[in-house]
Amino acid sequence: MNRLAVHNPATGALITELPADDAMSVAAKASRARAAQPAWARRPLSDRQACIERFRGGIVAELEPLSRIMTSETGKPISMSRNELNGLLGRIDFFLAETGTATATQTVFSEAGMLEQIEHLPLGVVANISAWNYPWFVGGNVFIPALLTGNAVLYKPSEYAAMTGLAIARLLHAAGVPGDVFAVLTGGGEVGAALLDQPIDGLFFTGSHATGVKIAQALGPRLVRLQLELGGKDPVYVCDDANVQHAAAALADGAMYNTGQSCCSVERIYAHASIHDAFVEAFLSTVKGFRVGDPMRDDTYIGPLTRAAQRDVLDAQAADALARGATLLTGGHRLPGPGHWYAPTVFSGVSHAMELMREESFGPLIGIQKVSGDDEAVALMNDSRYGLTGGVFTPDEARARRLLAQVNAGSVYWNCCDRVSPRLPWSGCGDSGLGLTLSTYGIQAFTRPKAWHLRRA
Structure with missing residues (x-):
């Protein structure tokens, strides 16, 4: 089995070695996510919201040990790790409050027996290659609205925040999110590359411009939904x-x-x-x-x-x-x-x-x-x-x-x-990326619209 070594950037000391994924395990998790997603999407929104509410409670209950995990593997000062987790709570609250309205079926025209509606359907299986600098914020901007809108998530945390990624999965599963609906992929760039080979319906990436370009080149011919949050100056x-x-x-x-x-x-x-x-x-x-x-x-x-x-x-x-x-x-x-x-x-x-x-x-x-x-x-x-x-x-x-x-x-x-x-879209132009997260637009980003043309006989 492959292993991922995790080091403390403050001291260089080895913290642990984690079991790492390979191409075969990535494909297996993607297959199971595909099979599990329809049942998750069929569950009432209130059920999915209840899971995320329990996840939020788990963060509150374990805020200090979660902060220390993040600090140990990323070097982020402990006060800032606590700030990130406390700040995430407000984002979770926003997604819980707004997902129902943002994804409700809209009637946009009704006249002379003709009804027009817009339905918002989940993308399906969403891949999230996340960042190490704000692993809870950056990941939560994606996997929380993705899960709430009925998607399965293949979550690839940065190899520099892998312990945090596993902690996120543990809390989500304890909160009632099925293991195959939210699956963590542990490892470095080779694991991310294996993820791109899977039949995914959306790829949400945060990282460098160079890696973002490679992802766009790999997935562009397949017309996969892309969101690329890249660099800034x-x-x-x-x-x-x-x-x-x-x-x-x-x-x-x-x-x-x-x-x-x-x-x-x-x-x-x-x-x-x-x-x-x-x-x-x-x-x-x-x-x-x-x-x-x-x-x-x-x-x-x-x-x-x-x-x-x-x-x-x-x-x-x-x-x-x-x-x-x-x-x-x-x-x-x-x-x-x-x-x-x-x-x-x-x-x-x-x-x-x-x-x-x-x-x-x-x-x-x-x-x-x-x-x-x-x-x-x-x-x-x-x-x-x-x-x-x-x-x-x-x-x-x-x-x-x-x-x-x-x-x-x-x-x-x-x-x-x-x-x-959380109330405003997070996006960029030029080499800062494509697409957006956050705001109600960032909720709808995990859905595809279906147009209904209904004429009464």
Whole structure:
């Protein structure tokens, strides 16, 4: 039997070895999911909702041990692991409350004996290749509405969050979701590749742009429903009239939360020339106040990188910035000791000639660029192949709306950042992906519409 080794990114120590799937076991689970899905879909929505309500209760009952599992395998500071699980509860509540209305049969026309209706049917068997940086959030955005709408789910957690994936399955099964309706596929890229070979009805992926392109190339000829949540190079503009202290505190948190390992982390900052120096000073002071250390400590803010290889990306971006004339204000290097540690890093004097302003960093590294005004800021914000989020800090709502209307992004923020709501769709444009999750649109994404034309004789 194949095995998956799980290591602690803070220490490098082996945590455990898990039984891993192979092509044969993936095919068997897919076959059983296909056979089990119709009976699950026939169950009343109230039955499926009751299962998810019990799942929610299981999370509440085990919140602390679940948080510690997530922290041990991803390195996420324990306070942030707790935040993720507590935050998931609200998303579950949203899906429970809205699925019935979002998927109810709609009568859209009734006149002269002709009735037109739209019915929402489950896709069937949904594959979910999920992420390690927010395994409960990112996975829950998919498998909860997928299950509620009557789909079976083949859930492939990241190999860097495999223990969390197994915990999710355990709680779902204990809550009454049949084992063949929600099946976990454990392993690395080869398991994900085997999943793509199965006769699935939808593939929902969160990860890198490069992997997303490979998935699209593999499934495109089969016309499988695709949702690809890929990377971001999320920009924020601090206007000349912004509250500098508030903006600096918010953006330092937006850039460094979860050690910068969020697709919607702030990765580019443009500061108006008139407040640039004051902003940089306040931002740097905030970053230097973040505690780096053991992710199991309640007061730790910066933990290790989950993936060792990301240190190479950060090293390369820092070296490129320095070679092209940027000013290193703090960090810019790996930290000593075992584990995958990198110092919080801030550059000023940056430009779009530098990799750190063009390519995703996915770590505790940020560049701040001085701009002359609104037009230059918007042009630079849109000078990217990504389009996930963008933000503006100003007390002037009309100005913010005018600027944000010009920003190419799936989500835009006024005086806030790095925020996701279950009530709003989560999507991107350009190389940030295809499709969406969350909101009522994100519930309907797991269904296919059936059009009814009914004439009374």
